[in-house]
Amino acid sequence: MTDRPDVATLRPLVAPRSIAVIGASDDPKRIGGRPLGYMIRAGFSGPLWPVNPKRETVQGLPAFSSVDALPGAPEACIVAVPAPMVPDTLEACAAKGAKAAVVFSSGFAEMGEEGAALQARVRAIARAGGMRVLGPNCLGIFNAHCDWMATFSSSVDHELPTPGPVSIASQSGAYGSHVFHLMRQRGVGTGIWITTGNEADVDVADAVAYLVRDEDTKVIVAYAEGIRDGEAMRAALTDAAAAHKPVIFMKVGRSAIGAAAAASHTAALAGSDRVYDALFAQYGVIRVDTTDQMLDTAYAAARGRFPNGDRLGIMTISGGVGVQMADAAEDLGLQVPPMPEAAQKTLKALLPYAAVRNPVDITAQAFNDLSLITTNMRLMLEEGGYDVVVAFFTMVAASRFIADDLIKTLEETRERFPDKSIILSLIAPPEIVRHYENGGYAVYEDPTRAVAAAAALMRFGRFFARPPESAPPAMPAGAPSVPADALAEHQAADLLQAWGVPFVDRRFATSTDDARAAADALGGRLVMKIASPDILHKTEIGGVIVGIEGADAAAEAYATLMTRAADKMPGARLDGVIVAAMAPEGVETVIGVQRDPTFGPVVMVGLGGVLVEVLGDVAFRLAPFGVEEARRMIAGLKGAKLFEGVRGAPPADVDALAELLAKVSVFAAAEGARIESVDLNPVRVLPKGRGVVALDALIVPAEKT
Template sequence: MPPPAARPSLAPLFDPRAIAIYGASSDPSKIGGRPLDFLKKSGFDGPLYPINPKASQIQGLPAYPTMAAVPDAVDLAIVAVPAPAVLAALEDCAAHGVRGAVVLSAGFAEVGGPGVAWQEEMSALARRTGMRVVGPNCMGLINVRRRLLGTFTPSAAGFGLVPGRISVVSQSGAFGGYCLSLIRQRGLGLNLWITTGNQCDVDVADCIEHFALDAETQVIAGYLEAAADKERLFHALALARERGKRVVIMKVGRSEAGAHATASHTASLAGSDQVYEGVFRQFGVLRARSIDEFFDTAYAAASPAPLPQGRRLGVLTVSGGVGALMADVAADVGLDMPPMPEDAQRRLKALLPFCGPRNPVDMTAQLVNDLTLFERNFEVMLQEGRYDVIVAFLSSVGLVTELGRGILEQLQTVLQRFPDRTVIASMLASTEVRQMFEQAGVMLFDEPTRAVRAAGALVHYGQQLQKRALADMPPPLPAGALPPPVQVVNEVEAKTVLASAGIPVVQERVAMSEDDAVRAAADIGYPVVLKIASPDIAHKSEIGGVIVGVRNAAQVRAAFRTLRERAHTYAPAARIDGVVVAQMAPPGVETILGVAHDPVFGAVLMFGVGGVFVEAFQDVAFRVAPFGVAEARAMIEEVRGKVLLAGVRGQPPADMEALASAIAALSVYAAQHADAIESIDINPLLVLPRGQGVLALDALIVPRSAA
């Protein structure tokens, strides 16, 4: 996919030399007064210019009637005037060289009426002048290092922000303000913060791209309601992955009610949530399902601790019960908890005869009587257990400063020997002890299961770092690939197209008479399957339109007549192209492979293991086309039904490599013809035993023109 056209940088927004406040007020409690009050009190290091024709002085600063009267160059304008006056203010800014504007004012596309046209004019102005415009209907932005508080949210009052490596973008202003309060409350290190509102110009993708290029940002945390520009979002996420940024996104709209709420909230349309899920997996984004997970992930990802190189988790605990709870959560997030080696278990037993040495390793409450147990247990686990990450649950030890200090000193001693390992502590702790741990670069969580989930997040980012080093280019489209049909065709014609695109298909022919059917069966070889050939009957089995296990000419003739009668009875208006005679497929695992046209992302691929898993449990994985074989393998790994492909109850393992190749090949064809295809259904795609390939047994192609 070619990169989208370059747009002017967001640097004037986040790093301005001077700021003008349009609609500035002398009352710090008003929207036009708060940003100026915050900027003055926070100590922003550049000049501030209130713009208000009704005053000569505002909050102790000279006021100016328009931008033309300002004596110096201004990079950023914060606009807080009534909606009908916003466009004139932006024109004034653009005419005098302002390169960025934050429109706090509401009353645009989110409320309808004339606001829709005003917002469209704002978008046109931004495109025409190159001035980057945030909003309207947003809460502004912050650059902590510059002490720039370009916002009116009460969450910014008093500053109280610590410079750090996390940058936040929120499509929702209210959620962005809430995030800011939690960031202050938790003492997280913040770099940049922005809310995009109605996104007349600057959108979430623009901000992710800016954060990806920002040297001070390590973690990109985003709240997303709906994407507006597929290419720009993909470019931003790919850039973040390329630059090694750790991205966590909370995407709302999973439920029908949630999707409706986001659409009405910011005049956006939410796409299919399953497709968003696939996009996030495709670009290594960790999707948070709760606010706690959102912030816990950001906190852990911003830690200076090394990322785990594998999925092996060790749990060290003072409570067997809590250790079991942590093990359950580890299984939920896909972490492995292999037991300690037998020799190591004996060594741990020698240290403390009544400990639990397996994994979780239970030190019991004896730790309080002998703190050296912590260092010795930890060293054995790292040296002999070779765990990639260890979570240590220490109950309330951190509420006693001396105990907390002693634990930290022992932990630092061990980590000097194992600097490549990741360690997370979980305990109740005083503010002093928490600060000691975090200043030493050790993550600390109050609640142990949240610590385990954070470990899972770090393992995810570690795997993405390894995956980034592996090229996964989409395969080439076969030279003889046929174009998709312009109208719905029968399954034989559909499979002919798919075969040309690199999808193996079953041997078959369309017979127009009983004699044709008998000749086709003889050529193919018995036993055979007979099916109604019709572009109008998508689900033939539902009307008895498939007869399997036909073993001789007499059965072929009888089956041919039966199928024609059933088609006439159950689908009298359907076009009948004849009867398909196909080889009887060998045993294998039925899967489903499909293409759908998503209004936001275009051609998307769906994969699932056939039968009850797909229909009853919606056990499917999605990706946006095109992609390579490695991404196809990741899709297969995501579905729960993959166990059937591994071989169960004595069945041989399925040909996973051939399946992945077929998925990648279809993704390339779907992307090449995204404008012409509404959907493709290959159901079933039979996966044969390892080394024998795959076969498309049935297929349907619906062109966009026929949708």
């Protein structure tokens, strides 16, 4: 969208200096009374003006009969009035000079056409008045750093939020409250909490973009059912990646039922789930599927250590649990390499009956001599070179006989290795857990969840350590645009070749004589295909003949193909026949482009050529991108090892495939508005150094509007 206000305009919404509450209630239990009561308790330092025409005071503060009667312009207004009154109220706020408003009221787009029209008025008023509006149908916002509590959430009722490194952006108010409450139980403070509801104006992309710029926010947690402005979300995540600020995202609506529920809840478009996976992979976002995953990842990330690697060291007092943790590490793509031989010998001398490779089983003997823990940790971090160490101590860590000494031992270890990531798995009362946390350790009861947290930290670390992204290739000079009318294969191939896509040598024939001439010119074994913009899948009508040799065979194949096409597809436009050289052997892949309604053109690469739909081994990225991102795309395929050469086959030219993907992404970005989809299928990846070659091309132009 091109009419989005700058992110800086959100400051009065997120950190206002003066506040009016329209529909303020003297009852602190009511929706219109809660935010006022919360801010009075918190000690908000700026002007706080309740608007209620029926009262002289509200919760001990002087009340005003209307927005017009306020003694000054509030930076932000809380609107707690019935839906039909919201537009007039917002107009009054804008006229008074307010720069932001939070609308709790429901009864808008989530309720059908009439509500959608009311919501459109809200958006228009916001734009015309230069005012940012959160909601409607939202649970509001708080900023614990400045005591701004524009919410009626019960999660704030019993205990006001404590400022911390994590901030939350959520379309769902109830779920956002749920996550905030659980985060607080884990001892992690939430600095800023934004729930966007129906997103008439401010949306999740706005919230994320603001939190990226907020210096107090170190970790961003986001929840969405659908994204309205893909370009804005992509820009926000680009900035987060550049700032090395971790983003943990739960995007729901994977299933058809979930997507339908999302649409009915917030009138959001759920979009293609694979495209969201591509977006998150491209910008280093960790996507979570469960609340536990979200909390575990944010809790670990809040400590701010993101090791660049994938080597996990495991220390345990149980051999069986060590195996369990190693299995979890392998499932998560981590390496669990053995300790160096010298380190193993040192440990074996101290613990003759211990397993000392990795996992290292220090046995219960370590609790008779805590120096064994110190020694082992030192060896793992200094000599083992592990990026993260996870130590399993179970309930022994809370034993009244050793807890104090173990806490002291681990504090000394942390002092010696202040920048290393060490995660503990133990069971202890909250007050003891807090001691370990205060010593700089993340603590998990479940050892496999501790391993998953380690994997998340390393994923962030590897992403943050990447060199600057390579730029997409330059657009070829004079490259043609996609026409509005349907294209036959030879026309699509000619157009894409001008954009840098290599094709097999080919000729176009409109007669048997043309076919003879093409066969003589090309020589060798040939493939011939019917050319028609109305026949998209030629093999299904017998529209492809392979292994043709010589001019006579080419003329016969031409006649056969034209007859078959006329019989099987009467009425189809038959332009002629493509005569092409048989391509050399290589790894069969497919490259495609699809125009996503939210994020625009998306590029796909997959294994299997014509079998891609059966194998389902594909990767996506948003266009455009550079060669390095294309390499990561390819590496993400489950069957990527095929490119290394299997069963005697030579290694394939992955470099050429990556370069082609980047070129296709540039084409997709430039021509995205004119195309619905593109298929290059198959694309044969030849042996290393010999390039790639496309055998077939299909361009489906965008529907005319």
